[in-house]
Amino acid sequence: MEELVRIKNMYKIYNPGEDEVRALDGVDITIHEGEYVAIIGQSGSGKSTLMNMLGCLDVPTSGSYYLHNQDVSQMKDNDLAQIRNKEIGFIFQGFNLIANLDAIGNVELPLIYRGISKGARQKIAKQALSIVGLEKRMKHKPSEMSGGQQQRVAVARAIAAKPPVILADEPTGNLDTKTTKEIMEILRELHRAGRTVIVITHDDEIAEQAARVIKLKDGKIVADYMNQQGEE
Numbered sequence: 001m002e003e004l005v006r007i008k009n010m011y012k013i014y015n016p017g018e019d020e021v022r023a024l025d026g027v028d029i030t031i032h033e034g035e036y037v038a039i040i041g042q043s044g045s046g047k048s049t050l051m052n053m054l055g056c057l058d059v060p061t062s063g064s065y066y067l068h069n070q071d072v073s074q075m076k077d078n079d080l081a082q083i084r085n086k087e088i089g090f091i092f093q094g095f096n097l098i099a100n101l102d103a104i105g106n107v108e109l110p111l112i113y114r115g116i117s118k119g120a121r122q123k124i125a126k127q128a129l130s131i132v133g134l135e136k137r138m139k140h141k142p143s144e145m146s147g148g149q150q151q152r153v154a155v156a157r158a159i160a161a162k163p164p165v166i167l168a169d170e171p172t173g174n175l176d177t178k179t180t181k182e183i184m185e186i187l188r189e190l191h192r193a194g195r196t197v198i199v200i201t202h203d204d205e206i207a208e209q210a211a212r213v214i215k216l217k218d219g220k221i222v223a224d225y226m227n228q229q230g231e232e
């Protein structure tokens with residue numbers, strides 16, 4: 001399988017000097033196409049910092065990051081924005097939907113930035129919404145949907161353009177147990193369908209579902225193992 005993520009000797013240091021925080025302290029990670037990886041660790045271990053790096057939302061203090069064989073570690077904001085749009089589908093804890101757009105409008109949004117025509121956009125967005133079981137809610141605004149439905153819209157938005165990587169940061173952090181199961185099942189299905197899924201979580205049950213678990217502590221990787229019960 002093709003290599004998607006190659007991070008070498010990555011550091012992210014906040015407040016360099018006396019009060020410095022090594023949020024990432026020499027991290028090496030390689031992730032191949034089609035993997036299902038959970039990144040775990042306690043609060044403050046560096047998960048969100050790593051998510052920001054993986055998602056090209058920020059650049060490291062030092063070290064290299066090749067995403068799909070492109071060095072993105074020194075890129076400027078404009079180029080990073082393009083890489084994000086092309087390579088990564090984001091799912092956030094707080095859904096991050098646009099309040100005054102309906103479900104289909106939200107899913108279409110990243111497709112607009114890709115320059116896809118209106119007709120094609122609507123078709124792609126409808127397909128994505130039916131994958132997450134929301135074909136009957138296309139015209140609903142976020143305020144007219146439950147948390148679980150909103151997160152499913154966010155999943156549809158993340159997968160619509162078929163980005164190489166789906167990156168989820170605590171995707172079930174705001175959901176109840178039942179809805180958590182539904183969202184995790186959708187992620188599992190996406191993985192089965194060949195997508196690369198990276199989930200950041202502090203929830204052990206979610207981590208158990210992933211095929212591979214990477215554990216962070218104090219900005220360092222302290223474990224990286226294949227899960228027996230997880231997906232192949």
Ligand SMILES: Nc1ncnc2c1ncn2[C@@H]1O[C@H](COP(=O)(O)OP(=O)(O)O)[C@@H](O)[C@H]1O
Pocket residue numbers: 014015021022023041042043044045046047048049050
């Ligand atoms: N913008 C920032 N400025 C200074 N310190 C930060 C900043 N962001 C995160 N940190 C620190 O970096 C460490 C890792 O934080 P974070 O990546 O948010 O961890 P996690 O997501 O695992 O809780 C923590 O000690 C945190 O306080």
Ligand SMILES: [Mg+2]
Pocket residue numbers: 047048049
């Ligand atoms: Mg965090």
